[in-house]
Amino acid sequence: MRLVELSRSEHRELRIRGDRVEACAASQHLIPIVVGEFRKAATQYPIVFAKHPETGRFAPYVLSGLGVAENLFWSGTELDVSYVPLNVRRQPFYVGMDDAPDASAGNVLCIDLDHPCVDSAGARSIVNADGTDSAYLKEILAILGELVAGKTATEQFIAALLSLDLLAPIVLDIVLDDATPLQVQGLYGLDEEKFRQLDATQIDSLWRSGHLDLIYAVMIASGQIFKLIRLKNQRIALSRAWQGNAR
Structure with a gap:
């Protein structure tokens, strides 16, 4: 990775290949999201919690994915989902902090010049011929804006869950169709039993803060684990069929 602050003048000739954006998630089994994405994400994926290493x-x-560096939604050319998380769509751009001595502490737009999306053959440009931001760059700025705006709200939601002791370790013990046992560890989920024990005052507080809807989204999303198991079984079956035909 080679992160640099984006310069509209210095990097005006850069081109981005949009077809490579989703490929950056091909080996990600965990993709970070913010609370503003919960409702859309819940229609596709399980929403889990993990500690930053x-x-x-x-x-x-x-x-x-059910294994490290495994994305079961990756088809080989794209993510086969109706919702792609913001942290995938923003690639190869990042938000950095301006640490120059004479600069105020603020966010700066950065780009990873070593990212495979950065390619002279790309169709997407950073700026227009007149030097103004391209429609593509404006889209990226909007995505990054959502991520920055969602950071505080996400931290507040996590703090609310921890204050009520609603996060608990989860261990997924799965047996695949070929009888292979599979365990997924290191993840945390909503402790539904403790949630049901909350009193009316605590529930009202969650509702007024907007956190109750988020909790329900996490609960609904938990059922998407069965989709992952189905996709894993399908991938194994296809691999075996391919190996059989290759003999």
Whole structure:
């Protein structure tokens, strides 16, 4: 990765290949999301929580695979889903902090110049001929804006769950169609039993803060684990069929 601050003048000739954007998630089994994505994400993926390996802080993710570096929605050319998370769609752009001595502490737009999306053959440009932001760059800025705006709300939601002790480790013990046992560990989910034990005052507080709807989205999304199991079984069956035909 080679992150640099985007310069409309210095990088005006850069081109982005949009067909490679989703490929960056081909080996991601956990994709970070913000609370503003919960409702859409719940229609496709399980929503889980995991601790950041360095900070130990909880964050929400969509689970897209049952193994490390596995995305069961990746078809080989695209993500076969109706909703692609913001953290995928923003590639190869990032939000950085301006740490220059004479700069105020603010966000700056960065780009990974080593990202496979950055390609001279790409159809998408950064700026128009007159130097103004292209429609594509405006779209990226809107996506990054959602992520930045959603950061605080997401942290507040996590804090609310922790204050009520509603996060608990989950271990998925799965037996696939070929009798292969599979365990997925290191994830946390909503403790539904403790949630049902909350009193009226606590439920009212969750409702007024907008967190109750998010909790329900997480609960609904938990059923998407069966979709992942089905996709895993299908992938194994296709692999075996291909190996059989190759003999």
